[in-house]
Amino acid sequence: MRKPLIAANWKMNMLRWEAEELARSFLEKVPDLTEYTDVVLIPPYTVLDVVKGVIDGTNVKLGAQNVFWEEKGAFTGEISPGMLKDSGCEWVIVGHSERRHVLGETDDMVKKKARAALDYGLNVIVCVGETLEERESGKHIKIITGQVEIALSDLELETPHSLVIAYEPVWAIGTGKHATPDEANDVQGTIREITGNIFGDKATDVRIIYGGSVTPDNIKELIGESHIDGALVGGAGLKAESLAEIVKLSGE
Numbered sequence: 001m002r003k004p005l006i007a008a009n010w011k012m013n014m015l016r017w018e019a020e021e022l023a024r025s026f027l028e029k030v031p032d033l034t035e036y037t038d039v040v041l042i043p044p045y046t047v048l049d050v051v052k053g054v055i056d057g058t059n060v061k062l063g064a065q066n067v068f069w070e071e072k073g074a075f076t077g078e079i080s081p082g083m084l085k086d087s088g089c090e091w092v093i094v095g096h097s098e099r100r101h102v103l104g105e106t107d108d109m110v111k112k113k114a115r116a117a118l119d120y121g122l123n124v125i126v127c128v129g130e131t132l133e134e135r136e137s138g139k140h141i142k143i144i145t146g147q148v149e150i151a152l153s154d155l156e157l158e159t160p161h162s163l164v165i166a167y168e169p170v171w172a173i174g175t176g177k178h179a180t181p182d183e184a185n186d187v188q189g190t191i192r193e194i195t196g197n198i199f200g201d202k203a204t205d206v207r208i209i210y211g212g213s214v215t216p217d218n219i220k221e222l223i224g225e226s227h228i229d230g231a232l233v234g235g236a237g238l239k240a241e242s243l244a245e246i247v248k249l250s251g252e
């Protein structure tokens with residue numbers, strides 16, 4: 001049985017005082033629920049320490065939004081997996097569509113990041129997803145298959161529960177238009193098949209989650225009517241009430 005995962009990606013939001021207030025207020029609202037659901041807060045690098053200070057001693061985990069694949073050296077502006085661990089992170093997102101489309105991250109870079117992070121013992125959320133144009137032209141399965149196959153190729157998967165694939169259709173991110181359970185199921189099935197081909201039996205423990213306009217109003221429909229194992233939440237994760245509600249509903 002795969003434990004549901006709710007990960008809140010705060011993106012480029014939150015000053016120190018805001019991060020502290022949000023993390024505190026969220027924790028007050030979900031004091032004892034995380035035994036049913038894994039919960040990860042993923043703030044910007046600049047407030048990792050603030051959030052860590054608030055969640056220390058709870059079941060809520062800390063994550064980062066990106067990582068570089070080298071250990072250290074002349075890579076101005078980059079952060080290594082070891083640095084993330086040193087800052088208290090247990091999770092990291094790689095290949096978010098904003099990094100792919102705004103910052104030009106390629107499938108090959110995503111693969112290197114995923115491998116480096118897993119090698120360092122971080123839990124990794126690999127994001128994949130198609131654009132509206134790709135979906136409308138019926139190419140979405142082909143695009144997602146390519147993204148997943150490249151990201152996971154040659155990966156030694158020692159701890160399958162450390163790997164999470166997030167299906168995040170680009171057209172659903174921040175738009176208020178989420179995928180239907182059927183659409184999520186369809187892609188989830190494809191990803192499940194690919195991970196099975198690559199990892200064999202170990203793939204059973206790999207979680208496949210959904211991201212894109214997840215809110216308290218649609219989380220039950222998405223999780224209950226599909227085979228997805230949780231959600232990567234953007235906008236709704238910036239408010240304690242809505243994030244707490246999503247966590248509660250996902251554990252019911």
Ligand code: PGA
Nearest residue numbers: 173174212213233234235
């Ligand atoms: P959203 O973002 O929930 O605001 O659509 C999701 C994401 O980008 O991970």
